[in-house]
Amino acid sequence: FLLTTLSTLLIGYALDPSIDTQDVSSNNYIGAVDEAEKNKGLTVFESGHKKSEKRKKIKGGDAGEIDGFLGPWAKYVDEKDVAKPSEDEQKELDEITAKRQKKGKNEEDAPAEEKTILHVKDMYDYQGRSYLHVPQDVGINLRSAEAPDKCYLPKKQLHVWSGHTKGVSAIRLFPSSGHLLLSCSMDCKIKLWEVYGERRCIRTFIGHSKAVRDICFNNTGTQFLSAAYDRYLKLWDSETGQCISRFTNRKVPYCVKFNPDEDKQNLFVAGMSDKKIVQWDIRTGEVVQEYDRHLGAVNTITFVDENRRFVSTSDDKSLRVWEWDIPVDFKYIAEPSMHSMPAVTLSPNGKWLACQSMDNQILIFGAQNRFRLNKKKVFKGHMVAGYACQVDFSPDMSYVVSGDADGKLNIWDWKTTKLYHRIKAHDKVCISALWHPHETSKVITCGWDGQIKLWD
Template sequence: MASDSSKDSVGGGEPPVPLDDLPALPQYAIAPISTFTFDDKLRSQVMIPKVTDKVIAYNPTYDELTRPFVGPANPKGDVSLKRKNVLTGYAEEQAYNDAVFRVQHKTFQAMGYTRDPSLHTKEFGPYAGDVEKAEKNNGRDILDVRASKAQQQELKRKRQKQGDAGELDGDNAYRGPWAAYTNPNESSSSSSEEYSEDEQEEEVAPVTPEAVAKGPRVPAAQTEKTQFHGSSLYDYLGRTYMHVPQDLDINLDRDPGEHDCFIPKRRIHSWAGHKNGVSALRFFPRSGHLLLSSGMDAKVRLWDCYHGRELLRSYSGHSKAVKDICFTNDGRKFLSASFDTQIKLWDTETGQCISRFTTRSMPNCVKFNPEADKQDQFVVGTSDKKIVQFDVNSGAVVQEYNHHLSGVNTITFVDENRRFMTTSDDKSIRVWEWQINVPIKYIADPQQQSMPAVALHPHGKYVAAQSMDNQILVFGATDRFRQNRKKVFKGNNCAGYAIQVNFSADGQFLMSGDSGGYACFWDWKSTQMKSKFKAHEKALTCIAPHPQETSKVATAGLDGKINYWD
């Protein structure tokens, strides 16, 4: 029996050791303990949620609904067991009306904190922004926080006098609610004057019935002056600079747009004479042998584009910067609109001021009616939301168009001059019939911005508008005044500046400026930018193509220079 047992042993050696006598091996946790049991494979697959599921495929037990979370802690806090309704999680609708939002927005701007709009916050829940200041103010918003009486007196002490309601200029000019403050960081103890109750009562200037009856005072008319700067006023035949030159290798009497235009490449001349920038450039109608410019130095200047290319005449008569200028169809007269609320009609040849007009508010743009039989009437867009129509012969106001909600920026005659389009700071476009003060078309969009410059295409079917969101938009100029969303021109930075936009004489190229001093040219059909070059050291605000030349363009900017390109 012993021999048989030895034969059954492994390798024929010693008998095997019993299992109970083996040493104990260490135990390792290969996987964490899970709360799920996978005995039923089919049921475990049904329990796996899907993003697209909207119906529960089984009845979960109470233990499954209340099971604890297993795994690392969520840094975002507790997570709801609700099913996902979006790919990234669960989104809940929040009730936050416009009035509450405006209050909280103003609270954040003024005090640096705002209430968390989440539905899960308590009555005095968490805040966004300066939490310490929010806790210090006990969560009060801008409507609940009022300055103390001492703080109000301190602010009044540092504010300028509101002035007299009958004064428009001078030290005692009416400022009203626009009265500025001195440096708020200055200590009130630095002032040697004591602030008494009598001075507090004198902060608001009394408005007498006489001042109300006579209205705001119009500044006295400036003494108009003119000076001829050219080498000779008359040529050998006794003709002035108004005569279109005939000794050139180009015919200046043809209709503009009959030739193909090209993009300029080099600067051929530069005029310097304006101080503090140029506000507008206008070539002489049809021929373009003269260039009229207005500047922030309250002067209008006339330049020669051929022969000597010299300064011919300057027109002085405004006390503040000139905002806009406009020729008549024959170019013998022009209008100038200034920040001093005055609109003046000048004789281009003699420099005499023919008439003076005023709207008692600042004019932003001025435009003659292009029709030949209506050259005695013009319209002015003002800062007080009105378009005023004047008669040159009588000087009286013929019509007022007052449906805009803010200052009027541009006026453009369209549809064979039977109608005109206006843009405003209220971010809308309105179309008017001539002498009818009710707009026939109102164009507005929530994403639309203010448009301070508009140009009519030479074919008369479209207008291009420089928008404050760094793009040029195109609108129809016929019966269907709609935006052409297929034509949007981008690539120039114009936000914050009223940069002029214009077309070449044949309508092939669209041109505009840039706040960095660049001149930009786009192809009208493809909306692609064809050229962009540095033209001025400061912002380029004016660009005007020559009506007869193929590639000559005049540019001007805030540096006060006028550059001529070819």
């Protein structure tokens, strides 16, 4: 009785349990008799489906012939090899590929056109000297090789250089004298400023189609390199503003450095987004060496040990030391507790490397032979996680300065590692702080608010 009720509920009819015969006639069923006749009297407890026929495979050939034998790998007789898109789908696909090709072409096209703007009236003075000439009437000797005896904390803002329309990503002082300041920005421009006198903007260099990431002067300051997100490295003439040459390996350069040796000024290295450090020769424009050991994008390159070696840091949270021109790192420093260090500075005496670590600390490594972490010198108290804020030392090695994510300039005492002073320098991230090599208390900062400031 229960089975009959269940069958009636599920399919609308059931066999009359009081009759023994199983004819499919109206007498033997209760419920929807028409349905019972249509389904030939099959109840819920019987399956009406025939087993589906097995798909036939192509005959596999003779096992004796290696080439012609298909065996279990033979295809089905009705198997289709190619799935062809419908007309509409094909149209859509063609549009997408056309767009992609167009986009790719634009990127692969020739580099952005270079031009330069001179902002001062006279490029040369009455003696025919250009702005690269080191001034001697600024109250201090910019040609001396000696560092100031004692440095002091900067207290107030002296000047603001404004001209960039977006955040400034790096600033560099003119080699040895520091009378000019070069800045690169996310507005794709590079600018050269006076540090003394009227502190004007002297020249703007335009030639990158995307944000400029890094810049580097050669030893004399007559030329500099720029690295940008448009994947080009460009060599510029500081005086005329002319772009001398372009270099690319279709990867984004994150940092660039000339070899500081006088006899190797034609060579430079760049840390790339594809984990390599690439070495170019300016004279030929060719890549002459690749240092390919890092496991992440290379963020910094710093020459140490009288330029015989260089130290690189990367997103792989390691620090590697290389001999010049030997593509195998001879020292590899990586601890489980280490974080990535996207900004590294060599101390004025050449003994220490200050590394901005992503866990809001500045770590100090020895820059000679052992490259060991100095556990006694750790500078804390600022917030830099996520930003490559450049660190610097005062020329007499008594202070360490760094910007932070809140736009503050932080100054620590080198001996005690105590945080001495904080100045609210910028509205956004203060990405770089430079202590002038000839001044006792002048610090230059730049930030993502597009401003460069001088503090004294």
